[in-house]
Amino acid sequence: MAPVRPAASSPILVVEDDADARAALIDILEISGFPAVPAGNGREALDYLRRSSTPSCIILDLMMPEMNGWEFRAAQKNDPTIASVPVIVVSAFGGATIDADEILVKPIDVDQLLKIVGNYAASERSE
Amino acid sequence: MSDTGNVAAGIEAEIEALEQREASAELRGDIAELERLWSEDLLANSTSKIIAGKETLLNLIRAGRLRLLRFERRTVRCVKQEDLAIATGNETSEIAIDPPVGTFFCSYMNIWKRQNGQWKLLGRHVGLISRSDQPS
Numbered sequence: 307m308a309p310v311r312p313a314a315s316s317p318i319l320v321v322e323d324d325a326d327a328r329a330a331l332i333d334i335l336e337i338s339g340f341p342a343v344p345a346g347n348g349r350e351a352l353d354y355l356r357r358s359s360t361p362s363c364i365i366l367d368l369m370m371p372e373m374n375g376w377e378f379r380a381a382q383k384n385d386p387t388i389a390s391v392p393v394i395v396v397s398a399f400g401g402a403t404i405d406a407d408e409i410l411v412k413p414i415d416v417d418q419l420l421k422i423v424g425n426y427a428a429s430e431r432s433e
Numbered sequence: 434m435s436d437t438g439n440v441a442a443g444i445e446a447e448i449e450a451l452e453q454r455e456a457s458a459e460l461r462g463d464i465a466e467l468e469r470l471w472s473e474d475l476l477a478n479s480t481s482k483i484i485a486g487k488e489t490l491l492n493l494i495r496a497g498r499l500r501l502l503r504f505e506r507r508t509v510r511c512v513k514q515e516d517l518a519i520a521t522g523n524e525t526s527e528i529a530i531d532p533p534v535g536t537f538f539c540s541y542m543n544i545w546k547r548q549n550g551q552w553k554l555l556g557r558h559v560g561l562i563s564r565s566d567q568p569s
Contacts, residue, residue: 326534330481333498334489398482412482416489 316430317341318423319361321351321378322396323370331365331414338420340427347371348378355388363392363426365419368402376404392426394419448511448518451545451552456506456524462494472546472553480539480561503527506541516547524559536565 318335320342322328328344335342343361345351347370355361364382368375375395383389383405395406396414408422451470458466468491475487485493493499509522521542528534544556 324482327481327483329530330479330483333493333496334483334485337492337496337498338489413478413484414482416483416485 316359316362316427317343318427319343319345319351319354319364319391321345321348321364321370321375322367323347324367327367334416334420335423340420340423348373348375348381351378352381352385355382355391356385360388360391362430363394363407363423365394365396365423366406368395368397368399368404379404379406394422444513444518445511448513448520448545448552449508452506452508452511452520452543455543455554456504460501460504462500464491464494467491467494469551470554472548472555475554475557477557478559480537480559500529501526502529503536518545518547518552519543520545523562534564537561538563538565 318340320328320331320335322331322344323346325346328346332342332344343354343358345354349372351364351366352373366375366378373381375397379393382391382393392407394408394410395402395404396410396412398412400411402409410419410422454466455470457463458470471487471490473487475490476484477486477490478484490499503526505525507522507524508520511518511520513519519542521540524537524539524541526537526539528537539559539561541557541559543554545552546555547553
């Protein structure tokens with residue numbers, strides 16, 4: 307079995323409207339030692355961020371109902387209490403233009419995603 | 434049937450048997466059998482828009498996060514060249530999850546490679562064709 311990484315002290319917020327994709331991401335993060343919480347769109351993600359502890363990073367889909375990824379990102383950057391949370395965008399569009407810390411194109415390479423998430427969790431632990 | 438036809442039929446039967454053996458192991462969550470049948474370099478591209486390797490997939494099964502209530506595979510066509518074989522067709526599946534998410538009907542393609550005399554699943558792609566809201 308692959309080594310399980312030490313759990314991050316803060317969860318990873320997974321913002322994805324596709325229930326299957328969201329569940330798969332959360333399952334993979336959790337079995338890899340990263341606690342994760344779901345949000346079905348940008349509005350739910352903002353609500354979570356404003357009432358809960360700060361996540362170590364956010365995995366953000368772009369095309370979502372109610373509040374899409376671009377709208378979420380604009381709102382996040384305008385709120386100083388959550389603006390600094392790192393954002394990993396996962397997009398079906400190779401040429402997606404959005405200000406984010408990382409941009410991954412779907413389908414997501416799990417190994418690549420876990421490496422990025424692990425780096426953010428490690429930097430959080432070292433602070 | 435010509436000799437060529439017999440050879441082709443023999444290859445198809447061998448690959449088809451592998452396909453059913455692997456599908457049965459997935460349905461039962463048989464880790465030991467999947468360990469034997471899957472290449473260490475397995476890459477799978479799933480309907481969840483995720484590319485995962487052998488260890489991630491096995492860990493999901495071990496953790497009970499990928500448990501199938503139903504899994505039926507129908508191989509429509511296969512081809513073999515030397516130590517590579519490709520099989521493609523369709524699969525019907527139901528995942529054990531609460532609340533139930535219904536029945537998935539997917540196309541699939543599996544790539545098998547013979548390594549040290551054993552066929553190993555090296556690549557797998559699954560694409561959603563349709564989905565019913567209710568389990569069958």
